[in-house]
Amino acid sequence: xxxxxxxxxxxxxxxxxxxxxxxxxxxxxxxxxxxxxxxxxxxxxxxxxxxxxxxxxxxxxxxxxxxxxxxxxxxxxxxxxxxxxxxxxxxxxxxxxxxxxxxxxxxxxxxxxxxxxxxxxxxxxxxxxxxxxxxxxxxxxxxxxxxxxxxxxxxxxxxxxxxxxxxxxxxxxxxxxxxxxxxxxxxxxxxxxxxxxxxxxxxxxxxxxxxxxxxxxxxxxxxxxxxxxxxxxxxxxxxxxxxxxxxxxxxxx
Ligand code: 13P
Numbered sequence: 582x583x584x585x586x587x588x589x590x591x592x593x594x595x596x597x598x599x600x601x602x603x604x605x606x607x608x609x610x611x612x613x614x615x616x617x618x619x620x621x622x623x624x625x626x627x628x629x630x631x632x633x634x635x636x637x638x639x640x641x642x643x644x645x646x647x648x649x650x651x652x653x654x655x656x657x658x659x660x661x662x663x664x665x666x667x668x669x670x671x672x673x674x675x676x677x678x679x680x681x682x683x684x685x686x687x688x689x690x691x692x693x694x695x696x697x698x699x700x701x702x703x704x705x706x707x708x709x710x711x712x713x714x715x716x717x718x719x720x721x722x723x724x725x726x727x728x729x730x731x732x733x734x735x736x737x738x739x740x741x742x743x744x745x746x747x748x749x750x751x752x753x754x755x756x757x758x759x760x761x762x763x764x765x766x767x768x769x770x771x772x773x774x775x776x777x778x779x780x781x782x783x784x785x786x787x788x789x790x791x792x793x794x795x796x797x798x799x800x801x802x803x804x805x806x807x808x809x810x811x812x813x814x815x816x817x818x819x820x821x822x823x824x825x826x827x828x829x830x831x832x833x834x
Pocket of ligand 1: 749755756794795796814815817818
Protein backbone atom coordinates (compact mmCIF):
# COMPACT_ATOMS: atom_id res chain seq x y z
CA UNK A 582 0.00 0.00 0.00
CA UNK A 583 1.39 3.38 -0.96
CA UNK A 584 2.04 5.90 1.78
CA UNK A 585 -0.38 8.58 2.90
CA UNK A 586 1.64 11.74 3.47
CA UNK A 587 1.03 15.27 4.68
CA UNK A 588 4.08 17.45 4.01
CA UNK A 589 4.56 21.09 4.96
CA UNK A 590 6.48 23.54 2.79
CA UNK A 591 7.43 26.49 4.94
CA UNK A 592 8.76 28.44 1.92
CA UNK A 593 10.64 31.64 2.93
CA UNK A 594 8.89 32.05 6.29
CA UNK A 595 10.02 32.00 9.94
CA UNK A 596 13.25 33.12 11.51
CA UNK A 597 15.39 30.35 12.99
CA UNK A 598 13.89 30.91 16.45
CA UNK A 599 10.33 30.97 15.13
CA UNK A 600 10.92 27.85 13.06
CA UNK A 601 12.41 25.90 15.96
CA UNK A 602 9.45 26.92 18.12
CA UNK A 603 6.99 25.79 15.44
CA UNK A 604 8.74 22.42 15.07
CA UNK A 605 8.78 21.95 18.85
CA UNK A 606 5.07 22.73 19.15
CA UNK A 607 4.18 20.47 16.23
CA UNK A 608 6.26 17.66 17.72
CA UNK A 609 4.46 18.02 21.06
CA UNK A 610 1.03 18.03 19.40
CA UNK A 611 1.77 14.95 17.27
CA UNK A 612 3.41 13.08 20.16
CA UNK A 613 0.26 13.61 22.24
CA UNK A 614 -2.06 12.64 19.37
CA UNK A 615 -0.26 10.42 16.88
CA UNK A 616 -0.92 10.82 13.16
CA UNK A 617 -2.13 7.94 11.00
CA UNK A 618 -0.18 9.21 7.98
CA UNK A 619 3.46 10.11 7.37
CA UNK A 620 4.20 13.73 8.26
CA UNK A 621 7.10 15.72 6.79
CA UNK A 622 8.15 19.32 7.33
CA UNK A 623 10.28 21.02 4.69
CA UNK A 624 12.08 24.07 6.01
CA UNK A 625 14.58 26.66 4.82
CA UNK A 626 18.15 25.32 4.80
CA UNK A 627 19.22 27.26 7.87
CA UNK A 628 16.53 25.62 10.03
CA UNK A 629 17.28 22.00 9.16
CA UNK A 630 19.96 21.02 11.68
CA UNK A 631 18.24 22.79 14.57
CA UNK A 632 14.77 21.46 13.72
CA UNK A 633 16.28 17.98 13.39
CA UNK A 634 17.15 18.14 17.10
CA UNK A 635 13.60 19.09 18.12
CA UNK A 636 11.55 16.41 16.40
CA UNK A 637 10.89 12.73 16.96
CA UNK A 638 11.91 11.39 13.59
CA UNK A 639 9.65 8.36 14.01
CA UNK A 640 6.70 10.81 13.83
CA UNK A 641 7.95 13.72 11.71
CA UNK A 642 10.25 13.53 8.69
CA UNK A 643 12.43 16.48 7.75
CA UNK A 644 13.14 17.94 4.34
CA UNK A 645 14.69 20.86 2.49
CA UNK A 646 12.89 23.00 -0.09
CA UNK A 647 15.61 22.82 -2.73
CA UNK A 648 19.17 21.65 -3.36
CA UNK A 649 21.89 22.48 -5.87
CA UNK A 650 22.29 20.94 -9.30
CA UNK A 651 26.03 20.56 -8.70
CA UNK A 652 27.98 18.21 -6.43
CA UNK A 653 30.27 20.72 -4.66
CA UNK A 654 32.72 23.50 -5.30
CA UNK A 655 32.71 27.13 -6.37
CA UNK A 656 28.95 27.77 -6.46
CA UNK A 657 28.56 30.65 -4.03
CA UNK A 658 25.33 30.57 -2.06
CA UNK A 659 24.28 27.08 -3.13
CA UNK A 660 23.55 24.12 -0.84
CA UNK A 661 24.29 20.61 -2.08
CA UNK A 662 22.24 17.46 -1.64
CA UNK A 663 25.05 16.00 0.50
CA UNK A 664 24.91 19.07 2.78
CA UNK A 665 21.14 18.71 3.11
CA UNK A 666 21.54 15.04 4.01
CA UNK A 667 24.21 15.86 6.61
CA UNK A 668 21.71 17.95 8.61
CA UNK A 669 19.57 14.88 9.29
CA UNK A 670 17.04 15.66 6.55
CA UNK A 671 15.56 12.77 4.57
CA UNK A 672 13.58 14.65 1.93
CA UNK A 673 13.94 17.49 -0.52
CA UNK A 674 11.26 19.32 -2.49
CA UNK A 675 12.30 19.79 -6.12
CA UNK A 676 10.52 21.40 -9.04
CA UNK A 677 8.27 23.69 -7.04
CA UNK A 678 6.50 26.11 -9.39
CA UNK A 679 8.03 29.06 -7.50
CA UNK A 680 11.53 27.73 -8.26
CA UNK A 681 10.58 27.09 -11.88
CA UNK A 682 8.98 30.54 -12.32
CA UNK A 683 11.24 32.83 -10.26
CA UNK A 684 14.62 31.06 -10.45
CA UNK A 685 14.55 29.68 -13.97
CA UNK A 686 14.66 26.02 -13.03
CA UNK A 687 14.19 24.03 -16.22
CA UNK A 688 13.37 20.35 -16.62
CA UNK A 689 17.05 19.69 -17.41
CA UNK A 690 18.30 21.45 -14.26
CA UNK A 691 15.69 19.62 -12.21
CA UNK A 692 16.82 16.32 -13.65
CA UNK A 693 20.34 17.00 -12.28
CA UNK A 694 18.91 17.96 -8.90
CA UNK A 695 16.76 14.82 -8.72
CA UNK A 696 19.72 12.61 -9.63
CA UNK A 697 21.95 14.23 -6.98
CA UNK A 698 19.26 14.10 -4.30
CA UNK A 699 18.63 10.38 -4.90
CA UNK A 700 22.38 9.66 -5.05
CA UNK A 701 22.65 11.26 -1.60
CA UNK A 702 19.89 9.12 -0.17
CA UNK A 703 17.27 11.84 -0.03
CA UNK A 704 13.67 11.16 -0.97
CA UNK A 705 12.40 13.65 -3.53
CA UNK A 706 9.05 15.40 -3.36
CA UNK A 707 8.77 16.37 -7.03
CA UNK A 708 6.25 19.11 -7.89
CA UNK A 709 4.39 19.42 -11.15
CA UNK A 710 1.44 21.55 -12.22
CA UNK A 711 0.05 23.88 -14.83
CA UNK A 712 -0.54 27.65 -14.78
CA UNK A 713 -4.02 29.11 -15.25
CA UNK A 714 -3.67 29.86 -18.97
CA UNK A 715 -2.62 26.26 -19.60
CA UNK A 716 -5.67 24.94 -17.75
CA UNK A 717 -7.94 27.37 -19.56
CA UNK A 718 -6.51 26.12 -22.85
CA UNK A 719 -7.14 22.52 -21.75
CA UNK A 720 -3.41 21.76 -21.82
CA UNK A 721 -2.91 20.71 -18.21
CA UNK A 722 -2.34 17.01 -18.93
CA UNK A 723 0.19 17.75 -21.66
CA UNK A 724 2.10 20.18 -19.41
CA UNK A 725 2.26 17.82 -16.47
CA UNK A 726 3.32 14.90 -18.67
CA UNK A 727 6.15 16.98 -20.11
CA UNK A 728 7.32 17.95 -16.62
CA UNK A 729 7.44 14.27 -15.62
CA UNK A 730 9.17 13.20 -18.83
CA UNK A 731 11.71 16.01 -18.73
CA UNK A 732 13.05 15.29 -15.26
CA UNK A 733 12.11 11.77 -14.15
CA UNK A 734 11.89 9.45 -17.14
CA UNK A 735 15.52 8.40 -17.08
CA UNK A 736 15.25 7.10 -13.52
CA UNK A 737 15.05 3.39 -12.82
CA UNK A 738 11.89 1.98 -11.23
CA UNK A 739 13.91 1.52 -8.05
CA UNK A 740 14.96 5.17 -8.03
CA UNK A 741 11.38 6.24 -8.66
CA UNK A 742 10.33 4.41 -5.49
CA UNK A 743 12.12 7.23 -3.62
CA UNK A 744 10.13 9.93 -5.40
CA UNK A 745 6.83 11.31 -4.12
CA UNK A 746 4.89 13.38 -6.65
CA UNK A 747 3.02 16.56 -5.76
CA UNK A 748 0.44 17.95 -8.15
CA UNK A 749 0.25 21.67 -7.48
CA UNK A 750 -1.86 23.64 -9.95
CA UNK A 751 -0.14 27.03 -9.94
CA UNK A 752 -3.48 28.87 -9.97
CA UNK A 753 -4.36 27.26 -6.64
CA UNK A 754 -1.13 28.09 -4.78
CA UNK A 755 -1.58 30.75 -2.13
CA UNK A 756 -4.72 32.00 -3.86
CA UNK A 757 -7.35 30.43 -1.63
CA UNK A 758 -8.69 28.89 -4.84
CA UNK A 759 -8.44 25.13 -4.34
CA UNK A 760 -8.85 22.66 -7.18
CA UNK A 761 -12.07 20.75 -6.70
CA UNK A 762 -11.59 17.22 -5.47
CA UNK A 763 -12.77 16.03 -8.91
CA UNK A 764 -10.14 18.17 -10.69
CA UNK A 765 -7.49 16.81 -8.33
CA UNK A 766 -8.65 13.21 -8.77
CA UNK A 767 -8.75 13.51 -12.58
CA UNK A 768 -5.20 14.84 -12.70
CA UNK A 769 -3.85 12.38 -10.12
CA UNK A 770 -5.35 9.47 -12.05
CA UNK A 771 -3.77 10.85 -15.24
CA UNK A 772 -0.37 11.18 -13.53
CA UNK A 773 -0.59 7.63 -12.21
CA UNK A 774 -1.39 6.49 -15.74
CA UNK A 775 1.70 8.26 -17.11
CA UNK A 776 3.86 6.61 -14.45
CA UNK A 777 2.26 3.22 -15.17
CA UNK A 778 2.95 3.54 -18.88
CA UNK A 779 6.63 4.32 -18.31
CA UNK A 780 7.51 2.35 -15.16
CA UNK A 781 4.79 -0.31 -14.97
CA UNK A 782 1.51 -0.61 -13.12
CA UNK A 783 3.04 -1.98 -9.91
CA UNK A 784 5.39 1.03 -9.56
CA UNK A 785 2.53 3.44 -10.29
CA UNK A 786 0.38 1.81 -7.63
CA UNK A 787 3.13 2.37 -5.05
CA UNK A 788 3.81 6.03 -5.96
CA UNK A 789 2.28 8.55 -3.56
CA UNK A 790 0.77 11.57 -5.32
CA UNK A 791 0.07 14.58 -3.10
CA UNK A 792 -2.17 17.52 -3.87
CA UNK A 793 -0.97 21.07 -3.14
CA UNK A 794 -2.66 24.44 -3.48
CA UNK A 795 -4.73 26.16 -0.78
CA UNK A 796 -5.24 22.90 1.10
CA UNK A 797 -6.79 23.64 4.51
CA UNK A 798 -8.39 21.72 7.38
CA UNK A 799 -11.79 22.57 5.87
CA UNK A 800 -11.13 20.97 2.46
CA UNK A 801 -8.50 18.31 3.23
CA UNK A 802 -10.92 15.50 4.06
CA UNK A 803 -12.79 15.92 0.78
CA UNK A 804 -9.56 16.05 -1.24
CA UNK A 805 -8.06 13.04 0.59
CA UNK A 806 -11.25 11.02 0.08
CA UNK A 807 -10.36 10.59 -3.60
CA UNK A 808 -8.71 7.27 -4.47
CA UNK A 809 -5.68 8.77 -6.24
CA UNK A 810 -5.03 11.59 -3.76
CA UNK A 811 -2.49 10.28 -1.25
CA UNK A 812 -2.12 13.41 0.86
CA UNK A 813 -1.11 17.03 0.61
CA UNK A 814 1.80 19.41 0.20
CA UNK A 815 0.84 22.33 2.37
CA UNK A 816 2.11 25.91 2.21
CA UNK A 817 0.36 28.59 4.27
CA UNK A 818 -1.51 26.17 6.51
CA UNK A 819 1.76 24.46 7.52
CA UNK A 820 2.85 27.60 9.38
CA UNK A 821 0.36 27.14 12.25
CA UNK A 822 0.26 23.95 14.32
CA UNK A 823 -3.53 23.92 14.59
CA UNK A 824 -4.05 24.23 10.83
CA UNK A 825 -1.35 21.73 9.90
CA UNK A 826 -2.59 19.23 12.48
CA UNK A 827 -6.14 19.76 11.23
CA UNK A 828 -5.00 18.63 7.78
CA UNK A 829 -3.02 15.68 9.21
CA UNK A 830 -6.12 14.64 11.17
CA UNK A 831 -8.18 14.62 7.98
CA UNK A 832 -6.78 11.10 7.49
CA UNK A 833 -8.52 10.00 10.70
CA UNK A 834 -12.15 8.88 10.65
P1 13P B 1 -0.47 27.01 -0.25
O1 13P B 1 -0.92 25.84 0.60
O2 13P B 1 -0.06 28.20 0.56
O3 13P B 1 -1.45 27.31 -1.34
O4 13P B 1 0.88 26.53 -0.99
C1 13P B 1 0.93 25.30 -1.61
C2 13P B 1 2.33 25.02 -1.98
O5 13P B 1 2.90 25.68 -2.83
C3 13P B 1 3.02 23.95 -1.27
O6 13P B 1 4.24 23.64 -1.87
